Amino acid sequence: MKDLFSQGSALYHQARPQYSTEIVDTILQHVPERCLAWDCGAGSGQFTQLLVPHFQQILATDLSQAQLDLAPQWANVSYRTCLAQDSGLADASVDLITVAQAIHWFDFDAFYAEVHRVLKPSGVFAAVGYGLIQVEDKAVNTEIQRLYAQTLKGYWDAERRYIDDLYRTIPFPFQEIVTPELCLKYCWSAAQLLDYLNTWSGLQHYLKQHTETPLLELQQLLRQQPTQVFGIQFPVLLRLGRLA
Numbered sequence: 001m002k003d004l005f006s007q008g009s010a011l012y013h014q015a016r017p018q019y020s021t022e023i024v025d026t027i028l029q030h031v032p033e034r035c036l037a038w039d040c041g042a043g044s045g046q047f048t049q050l051l052v053p054h055f056q057q058i059l060a061t062d063l064s065q066a067q068l069d070l071a072p073q074w075a076n077v078s079y080r081t082c083l084a085q086d087s088g089l090a091d092a093s094v095d096l097i098t099v100a101q102a103i104h105w106f107d108f109d110a111f112y113a114e115v116h117r118v119l120k121p122s123g124v125f126a127a128v129g130y131g132l133i134q135v136e137d138k139a140v141n142t143e144i145q146r147l148y149a150q151t152l153k154g155y156w157d158a159e160r161r162y163i164d165d166l167y168r169t170i171p172f173p174f175q176e177i178v179t180p181e182l183c184l185k186y187c188w189s190a191a192q193l194l195d196y197l198n199t200w201s202g203l204q205h206y207l208k209q210h211t212e213t214p215l216l217e218l219q220q221l222l223r224q225q226p227t228q229v230f231g232i233q234f235p236v237l238l239r240l241g242r243l244a
């Protein structure tokens with residue numbers, strides 16, 4: 001598993017989109033018991049916090065201690081720094097396992113062996129994520145798509161292809177549960193948009209080899225409309241399954 005987000009943890013925590021309660025509600029329809037949830041690859045708790053009202057106990061794990069240090073504290077949540085495949089949980093003890101915007105970095109075989117070990121027979125596994133940002137403003141959206149596909153081509157990690165494929169091509173050794181199509185919608189300022197783009201791992205790889213940011217053209221475009229609020233959306237990636 002790669003740790004690409006310990007450096008810049010604060011910006012990641014601040015600038016990444018928040019998940020919706022609609023995603024959690026969609027998942028929980030299929031989770032009959034609510035004793036223990038494991039949020040793996042929890043980062044700074046963006047998805048963990050949505051599980052808090054629904055479970056007696058939650059374990060949130062991540063490879064990055066820097067990310068976990070930014071997570072809020074709740075009475076029913078414990079945090080642990082570990083590899084995805086080393087939860088330390090008891091056999092057949094977990095009602096829900098979630099992985100939000102992280103499973104594409106995992107060692108699939110090792111992690112899924114752990115999932116099969118700790119998930120209850122009635123439990124549910126959920127891989128959650130979001131795809132490429134879309135902006136309602138056509139000029140801004142065109143520039144972001146060009147940045148993603150052209151300027152940063154060759155700078156993305158190979159695992160990014162799983163997000164491009166909307167998680168449909170990740171290994172998924174479970175009995176799949178059909179879910180509706182969902183999306184995340186926000187209104188962001190130019191500053192919020194730029195902060196988000198600066199969390200892209202492909203952009204960070206680019207900056208290690210170049211002295212200038214690849215965001216210059218987009219920055220110039222946004223300066224022409226500094227007070228505008230931009231409507232944006234992300235397609236939700238969601239795959240649910242039970243032990244086969």
